[in-house]
Amino acid sequence: MAGPVLEMRSIVKTFPGVKALSDVTLTVQQGEVHAICGENGAGKSTLMKVLSGVHPHGTYEGDILFEGEVCEFKDIRASEQHGIVIIHQELALSPFLSLAENIFLGNEHAKGGFIDWRETLRHATELLRRVGLSDHPDTRVADIGVGKQQLVEIAKALSKKVKLLILDEPTAALNDEDSGKLLDLILELKKQGITSIIISHKLNEIRKVADSVTIIRDGQTIETLDVKAPETTEDRIISGMVGRDLEHRFPERTPHEPEKGAAPALEIRDWTVHHPIDQQRKVVDNVSIQVRRGEIVGIAGLMGAGRTELAMSVFGRTYGRYAGGTVLKDGEEIRTRTVPEAVKNGIAYVTEDRKHYGLNLIDTINRNISLSALGKVAKGGVVDEHEERKVAEGFRKSMNIKAPTVFEPVGKLSGGNQQKVVLSKWIFAGPDVLILDEPTRGIDVGAKYEIYTVIDKLAAEGKAVVFISSELPELLGMCDRIYTMAAGRLTGEFPRAEATQESLMRQMTKDKEVTR
Amino acid sequence: MSTDVTAKSPAPAPPGKSGTAAGGGLLQLVLDGMRRNMRQYGMLIALGLIVALFAVWTNGDLLLPRNVSNLVLQNSYILILAIGMMLVIIAGHIDLSVGSLTAFVGSIAAVFMVNNDIPWPLAVLLCLAVGAAAGAAQGFFIAYLGIPSFIVTLAGMLVFRGLTEIFLEGQTLGPFPEGLQKVANGFLPEVGPETNYHNLTLLLGFALIAFVVIQEFRDRRRQQEFALDVPPMNLFILKLVAISAALLTVTMLLASYKGTPIVLLILGALVVGFGYVMRNAIIGRHIYAIGGNLPAAKLSGVKDKKVTFLIFLNMGMLAALAGLVFAARFNAASPKAGLNFELEAIAAAFIGGASMSGGVGTVLGAIIGGLVLGVLNNGMNLVGIGTDWQQVIKGLVLLLAVGFDVWNKRKVGS
Numbered sequence: 001m002a003g004p005v006l007e008m009r010s011i012v013k014t015f016p017g018v019k020a021l022s023d024v025t026l027t028v029q030q031g032e033v034h035a036i037c038g039e040n041g042a043g044k045s046t047l048m049k050v051l052s053g054v055h056p057h058g059t060y061e062g063d064i065l066f067e068g069e070v071c072e073f074k075d076i077r078a079s080e081q082h083g084i085v086i087i088h089q090e091l092a093l094s095p096f097l098s099l100a101e102n103i104f105l106g107n108e109h110a111k112g113g114f115i116d117w118r119e120t121l122r123h124a125t126e127l128l129r130r131v132g133l134s135d136h137p138d139t140r141v142a143d144i145g146v147g148k149q150q151l152v153e154i155a156k157a158l159s160k161k162v163k164l165l166i167l168d169e170p171t172a173a174l175n176d177e178d179s180g181k182l183l184d185l186i187l188e189l190k191k192q193g194i195t196s197i198i199i200s201h202k203l204n205e206i207r208k209v210a211d212s213v214t215i216i217r218d219g220q221t222i223e224t225l226d227v228k229a230p231e232t233t234e235d236r237i238i239s240g241m242v243g244r245d246l247e248h249r250f251p252e253r254t255p256h257e258p259e260k261g262a263a264p265a266l267e268i269r270d271w272t273v274h275h276p277i278d279q280q281r282k283v284v285d286n287v288s289i290q291v292r293r294g295e296i297v298g299i300a301g302l303m304g305a306g307r308t309e310l311a312m313s314v315f316g317r318t319y320g321r322y323a324g325g326t327v328l329k330d331g332e333e334i335r336t337r338t339v340p341e342a343v344k345n346g347i348a349y350v351t352e353d354r355k356h357y358g359l360n361l362i363d364t365i366n367r368n369i370s371l372s373a374l375g376k377v378a379k380g381g382v383v384d385e386h387e388e389r390k391v392a393e394g395f396r397k398s399m400n401i402k403a404p405t406v407f408e409p410v411g412k413l414s415g416g417n418q419q420k421v422v423l424s425k426w427i428f429a430g431p432d433v434l435i436l437d438e439p440t441r442g443i444d445v446g447a448k449y450e451i452y453t454v455i456d457k458l459a460a461e462g463k464a465v466v467f468i469s470s471e472l473p474e475l476l477g478m479c480d481r482i483y484t485m486a487a488g489r490l491t492g493e494f495p496r497a498e499a500t501q502e503s504l505m506r507q508m509t510k511d512k513e514v515t516r
Numbered sequence: 517m518s519t520d521v522t523a524k525s526p527a528p529a530p531p532g533k534s535g536t537a538a539g540g541g542l543l544q545l546v547l548d549g550m551r552r553n554m555r556q557y558g559m560l561i562a563l564g565l566i567v568a569l570f571a572v573w574t575n576g577d578l579l580l581p582r583n584v585s586n587l588v589l590q591n592s593y594i595l596i597l598a599i600g601m602m603l604v605i606i607a608g609h610i611d612l613s614v615g616s617l618t619a620f621v622g623s624i625a626a627v628f629m630v631n632n633d634i635p636w637p638l639a640v641l642l643c644l645a646v647g648a649a650a651g652a653a654q655g656f657f658i659a660y661l662g663i664p665s666f667i668v669t670l671a672g673m674l675v676f677r678g679l680t681e682i683f684l685e686g687q688t689l690g691p692f693p694e695g696l697q698k699v700a701n702g703f704l705p706e707v708g709p710e711t712n713y714h715n716l717t718l719l720l721g722f723a724l725i726a727f728v729v730i731q732e733f734r735d736r737r738r739q740q741e742f743a744l745d746v747p748p749m750n751l752f753i754l755k756l757v758a759i760s761a762a763l764l765t766v767t768m769l770l771a772s773y774k775g776t777p778i779v780l781l782i783l784g785a786l787v788v789g790f791g792y793v794m795r796n797a798i799i800g801r802h803i804y805a806i807g808g809n810l811p812a813a814k815l816s817g818v819k820d821k822k823v824t825f826l827i828f829l830n831m832g833m834l835a836a837l838a839g840l841v842f843a844a845r846f847n848a849a850s851p852k853a854g855l856n857f858e859l860e861a862i863a864a865a866f867i868g869g870a871s872m873s874g875g876v877g878t879v880l881g882a883i884i885g886g887l888v889l890g891v892l893n894n895g896m897n898l899v900g901i902g903t904d905w906q907q908v909i910k911g912l913v914l915l916l917a918v919g920f921d922v923w924n925k926r927k928v929g930s
């Protein structure tokens with residue numbers, strides 16, 4: 001390695017009322033893949049915004065040295081001219097423009113103000129090949145999957161002659177297969193001499209691609225570790241992130257003993273759902289599962305396995321076209337054709353996408369919590385605001401939602417705290433069965449532990465919990481039983497004791513059509 | 517059992533983070549409240565400034581009792597529309613048809629009362645029903661068939677304007693029965709001993725002030741009962757004094773002319789009623805929820821289609837009411853009635869704090885926004901600014917108000 005390509009020295013960044021970065025130092029070596037990890041709100045994204053000129057020079061303290069020069073970027077363009085390109089968590093592609101148009105957006109191949117299509121096409125094809133895409137450059141972005149879109153973002157970065165590529169949680173929205181491809185590409189780019197900074201929550205990912213990892217906590221650099229060194233274990237990184245030894249990542253749980261004879265709290269029989277547009281396609285194919293009171297049942301599966309689709313179609317037919325199957329609660333058939341029917345029958349579904357489907361971000365904590373069960377704090381159609389406030393206060397304390405008051409708009413909370421609000425909302429609805437869809441996605445380790453504790457408590461209170469997750473360790477740590485799904489079908493069922501990551505993964509990839 | 521222990525003390529917070537949760541406190545609450553209502557406070561202050569400006573400019577003519585009374589009568593129909601429009605906009609929709617619908621109902625009213633001599637109370641009910649039906653029809657297309665409200669109500673705007681002209685055959689039709697005219701132009705009767713003021717108006721004004729003060733105190737005490745944070749006493753008193761002074765001024769002004777316009781009573785009832793529904797009723801909450809995040813509201817069990825349908829039904833009924841008041845005030849139904857009313861109502865809602873993306877706004881905000889426009893109109897008329905420049909100025913005020921809001925949000929948000 002040829003010495004540091006980037007040095008950020010004692011960066012301090014203050015927002016009105018908050019010190020986001022109090023003293024961050026980051027040194028990235030030429031040609032390496034450098035991971036940054038830390039809890040949500042630790043300051044990772046802010047640091048990258050400082051580096052890429054989103055927060056211009058003058059709004060922060062400290063120095064940035066890139067290739068040995070002191071840099072004072074006044075906007076993103078300035079940093080891009082130096083070859084620093086950031087790819088944000090939320091993809092910034094225009095869905096109805098073509099791949100080629102997106103790649104050169106703001107940076108078009110043009111002659112006298114008119115686009116040079118020939119050069120655009122040639123260059124786009126070349127760049128797409130470099131990132132391993134064989135799609136035609138005229139394809140609309142809306143017509144390719146998220147995994148490929150991420151690769152298009154990288155092609156776009158390459159078109160800007162990138163030297164330092166910054167990826168902010170690049171695999172958060174990808175399935176394992178696409179994640180794998182993306183990580184391989186990062187390693188491939190490394191061979192071509194491109195340095196990368198990758199922000200990630202996924203420790204196995206860091207182990208796979210990174211050479212070193214810098215841990216940030218509460219706006220300060222804690223340490224930089226050599227990933228390849230034997231003493232750098234996952235637990236070592238986690239304890240750096242949370243500042244405490246994480247003896248166990250999951251609360252201790254007494255496994256559930258199924259009562260003999262009692263009917264399961266929720267039983268789904270022969271459930272089949274067709275795709276909403278392509279009606280020939282079975283998204284959920286003849287699935288039967290059951291969950292008992294006090295039990296936590298996991299559903300494992302890769303993206304496209306049909307887990308969310310199963311849950312949403314059972315919950316008021318909010319996905320796809322129903323094509324058969326029954327739902328039984330405590331042994332009796334119930335109707336769940338609409339959301340109010342499902343809620344009335346004691347079923348709650350906590351969505352995987354809290355920002356779009358779970359919360360009204362511009363509204364306050366208390367009003368979000370009460371929304372699905374307003375009747376409980378109302379008399380004769382009129383909401384008792386004081387009662388509502390008391391309820392919300394109660395949840396703020398019991399769920400440890402970090403906000404000064406319950407009147408804080410939910411959009412201002414961190415991901416973990418938003419998730420606690422969504423959970424509060426559905427716990428307040430008083431269901432017997434909770435379907436939790438990726439309840440810990442995109443939230444930090446500390447908040448995850450808190451969510452696990454809550455789930456555990458719900459089961460201890462006798463609720464039946466269905467736990468959908470893409471993180472196998474989480475399912476293994478929390479569930480009494482785990483189902484696996486692949487391509488819409490149920491492919492396995494494991495008691496806790498018999499399940500391992502390998503055995504689950506084998507069933508999750510079983511009979512799965514390979515789609516490329 | 518070990519699970520119970522962990523459940524009661526949810527996960528040890530990482531060091532250095534625990535402090536932020538406990539912080540905040542009183543000042544924070546007050547500042548938060550101010551900041552969250554910045555748009556409305558800002559507009560209230562702007563309204564005050566506009567009133568002061570024109571009061572000085574017109575050598576006090578703006579605040580002459582007679583003019584204040586006129587101001588209420590002149591703006592009543594726009595304010596009625598603005599209330600309904602605010603609900604529509606909060607739900608994330610728009611209604612371009614209300615101006616035409618106002619004229620349409622006016623023409624129907626004339627056909628009922630002038631051509632067919634139907635007793636006016638019955639005719640009024642029929643007209644409200646027609647308005648509700650027209651709103652419901654549009655609501656059906658929007659809520660159940662999923663056609664964008666902009667398109668449906670743009671169609672409605674053309675259809676109702678056309679129907680108005682068909683019904684009236686291009687003529688103005690009048691006069692209306694005296695009873696109805698009194699509702700639109702009349703005042704509460706004079707009762708009691710001879711004073712220099714209108715007794716009933718004084719009584720109503722004082723009762724209103726007393727009611728507001730008592731309500732505020734009860735609210736505060738209940739909050740304290742639940743051990744919730746309340747603003748400090750001096751701030752609270754200041755707020756009460758300000759409210760009372762404003763109400764008292766309006767009361768005295770109205771009482772020293774002919775008293776309380778009946779339309780003002782209707783308007784007051786609507787503001788209180790709709791304000792209460794939007795703030796406290798389940799359906800009000802659901803309106804905010806579907807405007808704030810429609811998919812999330814659906815998944816929470818909100819019957820979004822029904823709510824949307826009802827919002828437009830309600831808008832139609834309020835447009836009918838506005839149409840009746842307008843026709844009765846000018847004592848004729850005209851094919852050109854209600855021109856651009858939809859734009860005035862929409863402007864009032866946005867000046868009063870609504871957001872293009874929905875989910876935000878209050879009924880009181882719509883009234884404040886409507887009054888800003890009303891006082892501007894009235895004041896500019898008094899000082900002799902032509903309608904040409906009036907439009908320019910009103911346009912700039914709308915731009916300024918929303919621009920201020922955007923700027924303010926950006927400042928707070930970043």
